[in-house]
Amino acid sequence: MNEHDSEKIAGLLEQKGFTQSKIDDSDLVIINTCSIRKKAEDKFYSQVGRFASLKKRNPYLKIGVVGCVAQQEGSNILKRYGHVDFVLGTMQLNRLLKHDPFYIKDAHIEYSNNIEEINFVKRKSSVKALVNIMFGCNNFCSYCVVPYTRGPEKSRGMKNILEEITDLAEKGYKEVMLLGQNVNSYKSGDNDFVDLLKEINNINGIERIRFMTSHPKDLSDRLINSFGELNKLCEHIHLPLQSGSSRILKLMNRCYNYQDYLNLISRLRSKVPDIAITTDIITGFPYETEEDHKDTLKALQEIEFDGIFSFKYSKRPGTKASSFDNQVEEDVKERRLSEINNLQDTITDKKNEYIKGRKVEVLIDDISDKKDFDFIGRTRTNKIVYLKSNNKLKIGDIVSVIIKNPKRHNLEGEI
Ligand code: SAH
Ligand code: SF4
Numbered sequence: 001m002n003e004h005d006s007e008k009i010a011g012l013l014e015q016k017g018f019t020q021s022k023i024d025d026s027d028l029v030i031i032n033t034c035s036i037r038k039k040a041e042d043k044f045y046s047q048v049g050r051f052a053s054l055k056k057r058n059p060y061l062k063i064g065v066v067g068c069v070a071q072q073e074g075s076n077i078l079k080r081y082g083h084v085d086f087v088l089g090t091m092q093l094n095r096l097l098k099h100d101p102f103y104i105k106d107a108h109i110e111y112s113n114n115i116e117e118i119n120f121v122k123r124k125s126s127v128k129a130l131v132n133i134m135f136g137c138n139n140f141c142s143y144c145v146v147p148y149t150r151g152p153e154k155s156r157g158m159k160n161i162l163e164e165i166t167d168l169a170e171k172g173y174k175e176v177m178l179l180g181q182n183v184n185s186y187k188s189g190d191n192d193f194v195d196l197l198k199e200i201n202n203i204n205g206i207e208r209i210r211f212m213t214s215h216p217k218d219l220s221d222r223l224i225n226s227f228g229e230l231n232k233l234c235e236h237i238h239l240p241l242q243s244g245s246s247r248i249l250k251l252m253n254r255c256y257n258y259q260d261y262l263n264l265i266s267r268l269r270s271k272v273p274d275i276a277i278t279t280d281i282i283t284g285f286p287y288e289t290e291e292d293h294k295d296t297l298k299a300l301q302e303i304e305f306d307g308i309f310s311f312k313y314s315k316r317p318g319t320k321a322s323s324f325d326n327q328v329e330e331d332v333k334e335r336r337l338s339e340i341n342n343l344q345d346t347i348t349d350k351k352n353e354y355i356k357g358r359k360v361e362v363l364i365d366d367i368s369d370k371k372d373f374d375f376i377g378r379t380r381t382n383k384i385v386y387l388k389s390n391n392k393l394k395i396g397d398i399v400s401v402i403i404k405n406p407k408r409h410n411l412e413g414e415i
Helices: 002-015 038-057 068-073 075-080 158-170 193-201 221-226 246-251 258-271 290-303 330-353
Strands: 028-033 062-067 086-088 106-108 128-132 175-179 208-212 236-238 276-283 307-312 359-367 375-379 384-388 398-406 411-414
Touching: 002 028, 002 062, 002 128, 028 038, 028 068, 038 062, 062 068, 068 075, 068 086, 075 086, 075 106, 128 158, 158 193, 175 193, 193 208, 193 221, 221 258, 246 258, 246 290, 258 290, 276 290, 276 330, 290 330, 307 330, 359 384, 359 411, 384 398
Parallel strands: 028 062, 062 086, 086 106, 128 175, 175 208, 236 276, 276 307, 384 411
Antiparallel strands: 359 375, 359 398, 375 384, 398 411
């Protein structure tokens, strides 16, 4: 989501005549911030101070702060850092187009009820595009700051989304990644998320559809059935479990228990046996005992995810869990996180080994940064593949590759 916001900021500024330059040579610096975990927020605080010296060298320099920390802290940032000129909240990016960025002052963090449609995007990739389909979240998981920083859930109109994707297809894009905090609650008039997928599946030129993220409590049979039925929908789902302990899931306000989650996995796998499933895990949530932690390890063993993103719990301002009494000690969190990661590493190795010798479809999206390989791409299951080619290939090609050497973080293959 933030990456795509940065693409929009770059697009809006380019529209105003700005060009990208090195930070030392810039007259305008915009810091796009994340506050999902304390570590992300701290990164901003450790960076912003350093930018004061840039102003001494260039008196014309303007500095803006946008994103979730901006939304959360608003004018406090201006009070604390005299060298910051403006703060824009998460639904205020269009101000960069409407006003001259050199003259924006103050903090603008109010939510508007309208979706911000931004028509100028400077995309990093020429084959894969990020596309917002909804903003915000109403779920209030007890650890999560998103409902506060991104506001209430709002879906983008289906017509606008389809127009954007048709335009991307005409420009040669092959893949779209649909973005939303909980795509399964997408609603536009009478149309739901599966209706949207069906429409995108009909757009000529688009070959692959992905989405992120889907909340287990709302994963419908209709969506599960779309896998394998919509030919462009890739066989991968990111489905955050968070914890293998139903007691902890309840404290997290996730609205499903471990058994519910297991049922979803078995329905997905009975529809598409080799579907790749990835997840998010939080370790050291308040009240998490050794028993709860073991439940999470057991869940990893039982489900065998293709990959996980694992995080130490961190307190977020305004969230329910930040006032829970029984916070877990830092060293305990640390140890539990490494147990989780070590176990998952062996599972990822086993999963990747299974692909050895198999033929997979790869969309080439970049030039290789690894010696002896020409290109990088992804399988439909979202695994990274380094490949040797006959050099007649180019970025954007979809090719058939035999996996010769599976590694933990990528697969090596040949045409
Ligand atoms: N909307 C998505 C998640 C978005 S946040 C969903 O519900 O699936 C991405 C991930 O960050 C979450 O899945 C969670 O694992 C992690 N996360 C969120 N808040 C956190 C916190 N306070 N501490 C640690 N990890 C957190
Ligand atoms: Fe955060 Fe939960 Fe909403 Fe995901 S569903 S963004 S974890 S509140």
